[in-house]
Amino acid sequence: xxxRAAMVVLAFWVWAGSAARAQPVVVDLSxxxxxxxxxxxxxxxxxxxxxxxxxxxxxxxEGPKELVGVRRxxxxxGIWINGRQVDFKDVPAFYQVLSTNSLDExxxxxxxxxxxxxxxxxxxxxxxxxxAAEASEYRAALIRNKQQIGHYGQVERRLQxxxxxxxxxxxxxxxxxxxxxxxxxxxxxxDGKIVSTRTMPLRxxxxxxxxxxxxVAHQHGALYGIAAIVxxxxxxxxxxxxxQRR
Amino acid sequence: xxxxxxxxxLSVNVFVILGLGIGVGTLSGIFGxxxxxxMTPLLIFLGIPPAVAVGTEANQIVASSVSGxxxxxxxxxxxxxxxxxxxxxxxxxxxxGVWLFKILRExxxxxxxxxxxxVVFLGIIGLLMLVESIRAMQRARSPARRRKLHQHNFLHGxxxxxxxxxxxxxxxxxxxxxxxxxxxxxSAIMGxxxxxVMVPAMIYLLGMPTSVxxxxxxxxxxxxxxxxxxxxxxxxxTVDVVLAILLLIGAVIGAQVxxxxxSKLRGEQLRGLLALMVLTxxxxxxxxxxxxxxxxxxxxxxxxx
Numbered sequence: 001x002x003x004r005a006a007m008v009v010l011a012f013w014v015w016a017g018s019a020a021r022a023q024p025v026v027v028d029l030s031x032x033x034x035x036x037x038x039x040x041x042x043x044x045x046x047x048x049x050x051x052x053x054x055x056x057x058x059x060x061x062e063g064p065k066e067l068v069g070v071r072r073x074x075x076x077x078g079i080w081i082n083g084r085q086v087d088f089k090d091v092p093a094f095y096q097v098l099s100t101n102s103l104d105e106x107x108x109x110x111x112x113x114x115x116x117x118x119x120x121x122x123x124x125x126x127x128x129x130x131x132a133a134e135a136s137e138y139r140a141a142l143i144r145n146k147q148q149i150g151h152y153g154q155v156e157r158r159l160q161x162x163x164x165x166x167x168x169x170x171x172x173x174x175x176x177x178x179x180x181x182x183x184x185x186x187x188x189x190x191d192g193k194i195v196s197t198r199t200m201p202l203r204x205x206x207x208x209x210x211x212x213x214x215x216v217a218h219q220h221g222a223l224y225g226i227a228a229i230v231x232x233x234x235x236x237x238x239x240x241x242x243x244q245r246r
Numbered sequence: 247x248x249x250x251x252x253x254x255x256l257s258v259n260v261f262v263i264l265g266l267g268i269g270v271g272t273l274s275g276i277f278g279x280x281x282x283x284x285m286t287p288l289l290i291f292l293g294i295p296p297a298v299a300v301g302t303e304a305n306q307i308v309a310s311s312v313s314g315x316x317x318x319x320x321x322x323x324x325x326x327x328x329x330x331x332x333x334x335x336x337x338x339x340x341x342x343g344v345w346l347f348k349i350l351r352e353x354x355x356x357x358x359x360x361x362x363x364x365v366v367f368l369g370i371i372g373l374l375m376l377v378e379s380i381r382a383m384q385r386a387r388s389p390a391r392r393r394k395l396h397q398h399n400f401l402h403g404x405x406x407x408x409x410x411x412x413x414x415x416x417x418x419x420x421x422x423x424x425x426x427x428x429x430x431x432x433s434a435i436m437g438x439x440x441x442x443v444m445v446p447a448m449i450y451l452l453g454m455p456t457s458v459x460x461x462x463x464x465x466x467x468x469x470x471x472x473x474x475x476x477x478x479x480x481x482x483x484t485v486d487v488v489l490a491i492l493l494l495i496g497a498v499i500g501a502q503v504x505x506x507x508x509s510k511l512r513g514e515q516l517r518g519l520l521a522l523m524v525l526t527x528x529x530x531x532x533x534x535x536x537x538x539x540x541x542x543x544x545x546x547x548x549x550x551x
Contacts, residue, residue: 040250041257069546071354079362079535082354085546141543148541175250175257206252210488213252217483225479228305228487229472232494236312239498 024052024196025188027059034173034204036211042175045202047098047184048168055190056100057159057167058107060117061202063094063151064180070142086138087127093178095119095146096153098169100161108192115187115194119143119152150174179205253486254298260492262292267496268503274310275504276511277520280467282307282438283371285493287364287527294489296357297347300437301484304474306493307439311468313501318461325412325458329465331419332444335426336433336470343434344477351482354546361531363436368528371442375521382514413454413462422452426466434474439467 027049034043051057068091074083097103097118112121124142126135146152151174159167182202187194206214217224250257266288274281282303289299318324350356404418425447429440444463448454454462479485508516 036250038250039248041248069354071544071546073539073542073544075538079358080537080539081358082544082546085354138543141541142545144541145543145545175248176255210250210252213487217253217479217485221480221483222476224487225476225485228479228485228490229308229475231487232305232308232472232475232490233312235491235494235498236309237316239309239313239494239501240316242498242502 024054025057025186025198026050027184027186027198027200029184029200029202032200032202034177034202035208036177036179036204036206037208038210040175040210042173042177044170044172046168046170048166049186049198050166051188053165055188055195056106057161058097058099058103058117058187058189059159059169060115060185060187061094061096061098061171061182062092062185063178063182063204064092065090066093066178067091068142070138070145072138072141086130086135088124088139088142089127091124091142092122093180094151094173094182095122096157096171098157098159098171100159100167106192107189111189111192111194117187119147149176151176151178173204177204249488249492251294251486251489253302253483254294254489256293258292258294258489263489263492264496266292267493268500269496271310271497271500272504272507273500273520273523274497275501275506276508276516277504279520280307280310280439280441281497283364283368283436283442284524284527286360286437287368287531289489290360291530295484296360297351297482297484298486298489300347300360300435301475301478301482302486302489302493303437304433304471304478305485305487305490306497307437307471308468308475309490309494310497310501311439311464311471313498315461315464315468318464321461323458323461324465325410325454325462326465327408328410328413328415328422328452328454328458329462331408331422332426332429332462333466333469335423335428336430336440336466337426337473339427339430339432340434340470340474341430341477342427343431344474344481346431347435347478348481358535360436361535363432365528365531365535367432367436367443368524368531372521372524372528375517375524379514379518379521382517412458413452415453417452425451426470430470430474433467433470434477439464439471441467 027047030046034045047059049057067087067089069085069087071082071085073080103112103118107117112118116122124139126138143152147154157169159169161167182204184200184202186198188196205211247260248257249260266285270281270285270288273279273284285306286299286303289303290296315324347356350359404420406419407416408419409416425444429444432438432443433440441463444467445459448459448463449456475485
């Protein structure tokens, strides 16, 4: 009995050790493709993985980078109108952070800045001439707006740890989720240093009729316009026919 | 039941949109108005981006005008010659309007211009209708005075005169052309057919007989809104056919309900009610423009200009 148990423990040690040497952290997603169909109201993706057992885990989910303009409203003659616009380059369309523990307590600022972990550490650079104070106001506003529509995390989400080695969490993508190529980066951090990184791609795109409508509208605007008019004329004739029969 | 709108890029409750279509369609049926001037602001209140609401509503009006014009055509109440002159102006106006729309959108001011246009026009129309319906209620007992067919004024001195047999008019083509251009611009920017401006202009400025006014107005609205739909789709990609189809279904049902309800109710009181609704919508837009927003910064659509 004792021998047998020892063998099992030994086998596990060997396995865990080799796994740790090869991949100190492994991670997977319940799906690597999110389809936005006609009935799409948002979806949850399960993220799960395992570590070699030492350190904390932090996961960053980042959407495609885009150029985003932020406008400040100004009151002119009592009416609120859009004033100055500041553009930001390389803004992730979607950004969430999950971690096994409060990031402030165990992740050094330098590491967070270098790897852009946490919305406040995102490298959002305004384009054009703008003062530092104003830039940071616009930057904060951009993040606030993104949080408001659910594209950026409001609060740090927790990864649930089981047995100190297995972690899992769900990631919610809302109905208005931006489409494109996402990256899910998982960091294993030990003693304030990143010891391992894993990156998983995740694609979010519109499929089915919705996707076709969008594609035709944006690539063949004239054709789309004509189709829209034809549909309307037919609907008008159909509606009139209904009236006549009554 | 939720449905994802591909161009507006958000999901909406199908029954809310259908209900809106039925509601506004019922009003159209009762009053014989297009309803675009109510539908577009209501869509905006629901969270549809104003640019998409305007483009899509132009598309929907094509359908309701086609449906409406057939009945008038059968009764011979369409002046095709006058309609053609108006629609030439309308096509010029709506083309200019969509171009203006694109520029304003790039400047980030299109939402404001749409809202301000609505405040001005809903305010004026709401007040006029209210006054008119109150007067009508007061007049109900006293006998109606006869109005002259039309009066001669400086407008009849303009050059390029043309004879319009159906309307019994011999006037300069410049006037209907200009009215067409003006209504075309409104149509493109506000997402309306423009009947609420066109009809009074035809009666009071052109002096057309009221019997042919609605049919002729509908006839030219088809082409002007079709032009606006085509250009909005080509230049701005703001026509959402999925949303348009939902609104259409509602509008067809609503128009039937409306004609049934309309035949059983008193006209002046209903018109007064419609006037109050128009003024309420106007008031809500004014409030939204004046109240200090919770968030002073907004993400610009598209970005990068």
